[in-house]
Amino acid sequence: MRCKKHIINLRKKRKVKLNMEKPIRVLHVLAAMDRAGTESLIMNLYRNIDREKVQFDFAVSAEKKCAFDDEIEVLGGKIYHYPRYCVYNHISYIEWWKNFFGKHQEHSIVHGHIGSTAAIYLSIAKKFGKYTIAHSHNTNSKLSLSSTLYRIYSYRTRFIADYFFACSKQALLDRYGKRVANNKKISSVLNNAIDTSKFSYNDEERKQIRNELGIKESEVTIGTVGRITRQKNPDMIINIIKKLVSDGMKFRFLWVGTGELEDEIKNKINQLGLEDRFIFAGVRNDVYRILMGMDIFVFPSEWEGLGISCVEAQASGLPTLCSEAVPIDAKVSDYFYQLSTDNVDEWCEKVHALIPMINNNNRIYAYQQVAKNGYDITETTNKIRDFYLQKSTIIV
Numbered sequence: 001m002r003c004k005k006h007i008i009n010l011r012k013k014r015k016v017k018l019n020m021e022k023p024i025r026v027l028h029v030l031a032a033m034d035r036a037g038t039e040s041l042i043m044n045l046y047r048n049i050d051r052e053k054v055q056f057d058f059a060v061s062a063e064k065k066c067a068f069d070d071e072i073e074v075l076g077g078k079i080y081h082y083p084r085y086c087v088y089n090h091i092s093y094i095e096w097w098k099n100f101f102g103k104h105q106e107h108s109i110v111h112g113h114i115g116s117t118a119a120i121y122l123s124i125a126k127k128f129g130k131y132t133i134a135h136s137h138n139t140n141s142k143l144s145l146s147s148t149l150y151r152i153y154s155y156r157t158r159f160i161a162d163y164f165f166a167c168s169k170q171a172l173l174d175r176y177g178k179r180v181a182n183n184k185k186i187s188s189v190l191n192n193a194i195d196t197s198k199f200s201y202n203d204e205e206r207k208q209i210r211n212e213l214g215i216k217e218s219e220v221t222i223g224t225v226g227r228i229t230r231q232k233n234p235d236m237i238i239n240i241i242k243k244l245v246s247d248g249m250k251f252r253f254l255w256v257g258t259g260e261l262e263d264e265i266k267n268k269i270n271q272l273g274l275e276d277r278f279i280f281a282g283v284r285n286d287v288y289r290i291l292m293g294m295d296i297f298v299f300p301s302e303w304e305g306l307g308i309s310c311v312e313a314q315a316s317g318l319p320t321l322c323s324e325a326v327p328i329d330a331k332v333s334d335y336f337y338q339l340s341t342d343n344v345d346e347w348c349e350k351v352h353a354l355i356p357m358i359n360n361n362n363r364i365y366a367y368q369q370v371a372k373n374g375y376d377i378t379e380t381t382n383k384i385r386d387f388y389l390q391k392s393t394i395i396v
């Protein structure tokens with residue numbers, strides 16, 4: 001009871017402060033602000049939100065400078081570095097967050113995107129009178145030691161956070177359970193929205209990017225966007241390409257992204273003698289242009305919260321082939337196809353069937369269909385802005 005009264009008093013004091021000072025400040029907790037799905041969503045929101053009313057700050061465990069750091073500072077955000085949790089530093093990890101929230105009273109809301117330790121930092125945030133949000137960006141991965149430990153560490157979060165967001169209904173259910181997922185008062189899906197108009201197909205952009213990458217206009221280009229990690233199933237991609245080559249198909253594969261398996265995957269490609277088929281574009285800040293240069297998009301992930309790359313590909317008018325692990329929420333246009341990762345032949349047959357149907361003229365208005373299905377950044381930004389403003393004055 002005393003603890004609850006303490007929180008009430010802290011929030012009453014905070015309300016007075018919020019009425020005097022604008023904008024409200026929201027602290028986002030992540031690992032690093034590099035180019036990836038979650039981080040891209042947050043930056044899309046940050047760029048479009050009314051920063052006279054809502055300002056973002058970031059707590060990250062990365063010690064290095066990250067891709068979005070400079071832009072964050074230009075937009076008025078601050079970046080704080082917390083220690084990476086390693087079990088043995090459990091006590092010092094707790095102390096860091098206590099000291100942080102003790103010194104930084106300006107954050108009325110803490111929005112947690114790191115699930116493994118959310119039960120720790122969100123619990124401490126609540127003791128300092130903050131409104132707390134847990135956000136799931138993934139469904140459950142296949143069982144392994146690391147995934148089992150994650151579920152154990154993150155389980156208590158469902159009893160701690162004030163509110164729960166997820167990128168899909170399945171991601172909400174997998175991470176927080178039925179009690180949370182079925183309670184609309186404390187949970188909802190926040191779409192991984194994009195600036196849909198930015199992905200509107202442009203034939204001149206297509207010609208330019210293909211010229212930059214050395215792709216002939218006559219070459220069919222299959223591609224993907226995502227980190228080169230186990231989650232994205234890079235071995236499946238290699239198997240698809242290997243089969244298409246054996247079928248005698250002439251094409252190039254454009255791979256956007258990097259990751260811990262990059263060297264291993266490139267070695268496999270070289271051993272198979274397929275290096276001439278692949279173009280590794282690395283991490284790009286012009287993914288919308290890259291997509292215009294493709295003809296077919298593949299995304300055979302082993303697990304996904306949603307798969308924002310799928311949404312972007314559809315906005316660009318690309319036939320988008322996804323694994324069954326990608327939630328059906330990602331189907332935001334007529335360009336979406338789901339296939340089983342157990343059958344490489346099925347993927348190759350679909351690619352062969354789609355090639356005669358490629359018509360870039362049909363791509364021009366695809367972004368409008370994606371926007372109508374609730375994935376335009378303006379609509380989502382307005383939703384989260386109103387949510388933050390409402391919750392920043394809540395007293396429990």
